[in-house]
Amino acid sequence: MSFSVKxxxxxxxxxxxxxxxxxxxxxxxxxxxxxxxxxxxPAHEVEEAVRQVLGDPRSAQVALQYGTTQGLSAxxxxxxxxxxALDRVTPAAMSLTPDDCLITTGSQQLLYLVSEALLDPGxxxxxxxxxxxxxxxxxxxxxxxxxxxxxxxxxxxxxALADLLAYVQRRGELPRLxxxxxxxxxxxxxxxxxxxxxxxxxxxxxERYSRDHRLVLVEDAAYRELRYDGxxxxxxxxxxxxxxxxxxxxxxxxxxxPGLKTGxxxxxxxxxxxxxxxxxxxxFGSNNFTQHVVHRLVKSGAYDRHVAVLREVxxxxxxxxxxxxxxALEPGWRVRWARPAGGLYVWxxxxxxxxxxxxxxxxxxxxxxxxxxxxxxxxxxxxxxxxVPRHEIRLSFGVGxxxxxxxxxxxxARACKKVLGAAAQDGCPTPLASLTRP
Amino acid sequence: MSFSVKxxxxxxxxxxxxxxxxxxxxxxxxxxxxxxxxxxxPAHEVEEAVRQVLGDPRSAQVALQYGTTQGLSAxxxxxxxxxxALDRVTPAAMSLTPDDCLITTGSQQLLYLVSEALLDPGxxxxxxxxxxxxxxxxxxxxxxxxxxxxxxxxxxxxxALADLLAYVQRRGELPRLxxxxxxxxxxxxxxxxxxxxxxxxxxxxxERYSRDHRLVLVEDAAYRELRYDGxxxxxxxxxxxxxxxxxxxxxxxxxxxPGLKTGxxxxxxxxxxxxxxxxxxxxFGSNNFTQHVVHRLVKSGAYDRHVAVLREVxxxxxxxxxxxxxxALEPGWRVRWARPAGGLYVWxxxxxxxxxxxxxxxxxxxxxxxxxxxxxxxxxxxxxxxxVPRHEIRLSFGVGxxxxxxxxxxxxARACKKVLGAAAQDGCPTPLASLTRP
Numbered sequence: 001m002s003f004s005v006k007x008x009x010x011x012x013x014x015x016x017x018x019x020x021x022x023x024x025x026x027x028x029x030x031x032x033x034x035x036x037x038x039x040x041x042p043a044h045e046v047e048e049a050v051r052q053v054l055g056d057p058r059s060a061q062v063a064l065q066y067g068t069t070q071g072l073s074a075x076x077x078x079x080x081x082x083x084x085a086l087d088r089v090t091p092a093a094m095s096l097t098p099d100d101c102l103i104t105t106g107s108q109q110l111l112y113l114v115s116e117a118l119l120d121p122g123x124x125x126x127x128x129x130x131x132x133x134x135x136x137x138x139x140x141x142x143x144x145x146x147x148x149x150x151x152x153x154x155x156x157x158x159x160a161l162a163d164l165l166a167y168v169q170r171r172g173e174l175p176r177l178x179x180x181x182x183x184x185x186x187x188x189x190x191x192x193x194x195x196x197x198x199x200x201x202x203x204x205x206x207e208r209y210s211r212d213h214r215l216v217l218v219e220d221a222a223y224r225e226l227r228y229d230g231x232x233x234x235x236x237x238x239x240x241x242x243x244x245x246x247x248x249x250x251x252x253x254x255x256x257x258p259g260l261k262t263g264x265x266x267x268x269x270x271x272x273x274x275x276x277x278x279x280x281x282x283x284f285g286s287n288n289f290t291q292h293v294v295h296r297l298v299k300s301g302a303y304d305r306h307v308a309v310l311r312e313v314x315x316x317x318x319x320x321x322x323x324x325x326x327x328a329l330e331p332g333w334r335v336r337w338a339r340p341a342g343g344l345y346v347w348x349x350x351x352x353x354x355x356x357x358x359x360x361x362x363x364x365x366x367x368x369x370x371x372x373x374x375x376x377x378x379x380x381x382x383x384x385x386x387x388v389p390r391h392e393i394r395l396s397f398g399v400g401x402x403x404x405x406x407x408x409x410x411x412x413a414r415a416c417k418k419v420l421g422a423a424a425q426d427g428c429p430t431p432l433a434s435l436t437r438p
Numbered sequence: 439m440s441f442s443v444k445x446x447x448x449x450x451x452x453x454x455x456x457x458x459x460x461x462x463x464x465x466x467x468x469x470x471x472x473x474x475x476x477x478x479x480p481a482h483e484v485e486e487a488v489r490q491v492l493g494d495p496r497s498a499q500v501a502l503q504y505g506t507t508q509g510l511s512a513x514x515x516x517x518x519x520x521x522x523a524l525d526r527v528t529p530a531a532m533s534l535t536p537d538d539c540l541i542t543t544g545s546q547q548l549l550y551l552v553s554e555a556l557l558d559p560g561x562x563x564x565x566x567x568x569x570x571x572x573x574x575x576x577x578x579x580x581x582x583x584x585x586x587x588x589x590x591x592x593x594x595x596x597x598a599l600a601d602l603l604a605y606v607q608r609r610g611e612l613p614r615l616x617x618x619x620x621x622x623x624x625x626x627x628x629x630x631x632x633x634x635x636x637x638x639x640x641x642x643x644x645e646r647y648s649r650d651h652r653l654v655l656v657e658d659a660a661y662r663e664l665r666y667d668g669x670x671x672x673x674x675x676x677x678x679x680x681x682x683x684x685x686x687x688x689x690x691x692x693x694x695x696p697g698l699k700t701g702x703x704x705x706x707x708x709x710x711x712x713x714x715x716x717x718x719x720x721x722f723g724s725n726n727f728t729q730h731v732v733h734r735l736v737k738s739g740a741y742d743r744h745v746a747v748l749r750e751v752x753x754x755x756x757x758x759x760x761x762x763x764x765x766a767l768e769p770g771w772r773v774r775w776a777r778p779a780g781g782l783y784v785w786x787x788x789x790x791x792x793x794x795x796x797x798x799x800x801x802x803x804x805x806x807x808x809x810x811x812x813x814x815x816x817x818x819x820x821x822x823x824x825x826v827p828r829h830e831i832r833l834s835f836g837v838g839x840x841x842x843x844x845x846x847x848x849x850x851a852r853a854c855k856k857v858l859g860a861a862a863q864d865g866c867p868t869p870l871a872s873l874t875r876p
Binding site: 013105108118268285288404 | 544613730
């Protein structure tokens with residue numbers, strides 16, 4: 001067969017291999033999978049919502065018929081109210097109406113559609129480094145060039161972004177720059193949250209460099225509602241008061257149920273029609289039945305109650321994982337990591353000489369011990385004049401029970417011990433502070 | 439904003455305007471909408487299936503968690519068995535396993551993914567003329583060139599296809615030809631079904647012209663199970679015994695419920711991985727919850743029972759529409775049409791001088807009478823050296839009640855009377871037989 005250029009560019013997600021391993025080897029504890037907690041999935045709540053939708057003949061008929069490409073109007077209305085309430089502003093203060101909301105097949109479809117609407121091969125996109133690997137795969141598939149901005153505990157370093165934008169401008173490439181992507185609440189993979197000053201700075205930069213054309217800032221807020229400590233931060237979208245620059249992408253996958261595969265987004269006015277036209281060709285509307293079910297969940301308050309439960313569930317799991325890491329990782333190994341205030345991920349930075357990728361001694365030792373993690377290098381795209389770090393690890397506390405998480409960390413620590421011990425015996429550099437990343 | 443080349447190429451579906459009109463003007467009877475019958479939507483069956491899925495804690499957890507990109511394995515298994523049974527062969531006789539099945543967000547997503555996997559801008563695709571307009575919009579969006587083959591009562595004229603393929607070869611364009619698309623059961627829009635000899639001929643031609651590379655034949659069988667007269671015909675897929683050429687695209691939207699937005703396809707072995715990689719970027723899997731619900735519907739026999747009910751419902755509706763057409767269309771108007779053996783559509787060919795498009799006297803008269811139809815010209819793509827016919831109409835008996843359908847036809851007949859009468863008074867050509875299409 002003869003495949004399209006795009007198809008040839010589209011590679012398998014490296015994470016697929018790890019998912020497959022986890023499925024095929026039940027002895028393994030997976031700290032790799034991005035799945036969510038099983039026991040707290042809202043079976044009763046969904047069943048009740050379905051009963052409400054299908055119990056009334058009229059609403060059953062509407063839910064089982066075709067919906068619209070943009071998505072259920074009543075759902076878009078309640079999502080707008082809810083999102084504005086999270087940001088403690090009115091919809092009008094963000095220049096938003098339900099018409100600016102789009103329902104998608106998970107937030108991944110939104111990321112795909114926005115990218116498809118804006119990007120031609122050779123265009124430029126800016127992401128954090130590291131960043132969400134599934135979206136990076138999507139960008140690769142589209143043939144665009146990615147530039148990255150480093151992250152720290154406060155998220156994407158916006159000073160570095162300012163430097164990068166100035167560099168892009170000097171090179172005369174601003175016309176090719178279309179999109180900046182950030183996961184600004186409890187980032188996947190690092191767990192970090194973009195600070196409030198940086199939120200404002202990021203938007204200000206996007207505005208300032210919207211010269212040839214308006215840049216689009218995709219704010220991926222998939223984990224926003226899974227906060228375990230501290231207060232919510234305003235979305236960058238809420239600072240974009242004219243609804244001109246920011247796509248706010250949200251999903252029910254993390255804080256409700258991934259099986260419902262329902263995402264939603266608020267998009268700049270100009271982007272709405274192009275997105276709808278593309279979505280018309282993709283599927284002319286996401287699953288309508290599920291949209292009606294989700295609408296009942298939100299409207300009845302069941303969703304809010306569920307989010308409150310999930311926060312407790314995941315706080316315990318985060319603490320189980322992080323407490324185990326505190327106990328099991330020996331200080332001499334110089335592993336750097338931070339307890340995230342929300343989300344599902346913990347990011348470990350090992351000494352630079354400790355490779356974590358497929359086939360590395362650590363990956364082999366972890367396999368032997370029976371634990372899986374995501375090698376950090378999967379969260380970077382290759383970039384001119386930059387080396388992909390190979391000494392990092394993403395751990396997830398989404399799917400494991402607290403006991404699984406503790407046992408997984410013990411196994412990982414034994415693997416670390418083997419590698420660090422063996423390395424010292426083989427004459428490899430000892431893990432001196434000078435070799436670790438700042 | 440600066441949009442991608444593809445986005446700029448992606449135009450609004452003209453049908454959107456008609457859908458909108460139907461929604462905004464309840465006085466109108468829509469014979470245009472491709473929606474399905476409301477009263478027969480399987481609310482109780484879906485509710486029962488949901489109860490089975492969510493009633494058991496284990497199956498609830500699996501259904502509400504992430505699924506896989508390819509789709510629920512148990513569902514793919516029963517769909518394979520069911521499809522083979524329809525064709526009265528074994529899966530092995532088609533060289534098919536559940537691994538060759540892909541679950542999609544309706545069959546539209548399958549059409550999109552297959553097109554994206556195969557087509558670069560400038561490539562060639564062959565469709566029937568007229569053909570399904572949503573897919574035509576998708577092809578336009580992808581920047582490909584379409585060539586068309588006329589249809590008659592037995593579907594796509596494969597002798598004309600043979601001539602066209604020879605022409606493409608003579609022009610040295612075979613390397614750019616990737617895909618042939620056919621709706622072979624109760625076509626949307628014409629209602630015609632591809633005859634058995636033509637099925638074999640079509641596959642034979644696709645094989646014969648697979649020289650530079652293998653051509654892909656997309657067999658869109660969305661309406662297959664909605665047959666009201668006569669016996670089922672074997673799918674072209676069942677003739678493709680090595681699973682090399684044919685994508686068989688199916689859906690639960692027509693014979694079950696469009697709100698469930700679940701399609702499925704059996705694809706040639708080589709196409710599987712490219713499709714999965716693309717789908718990984720689109721959404722990494724369609725709605726998992728609904729897949730579990732659909733699996734219960736099929737497994738329990740509820741789906742089969744529902745299809746049997748639907749056949750009765752739509753047979754009555756087809757007859758209501760067609761009997762009204764027989765009574766209301768005056769022979770002197772020379773409107774040609776055929777009673778379809780299944781599906782949801784009736785295709786009317788008016789005399790060539792009677793335009794049916796937006797703004798035409800007939801369209802205005804129909805609007806005044808309060809009835810909507812789809813102008814046939816929407817079902818053609820512009821093509822070099824061919825004129826788009828402007829005298830045809832697609833009627834649908836999907837959504838209206840029998841009484842609606844009868845009233846809609848009366849209104850349409852009054853509109854025809856006005857136009858044909860007025861034309862004669864204005865000195866326009868009288869509708870002589872010599873002016874009508876053969």
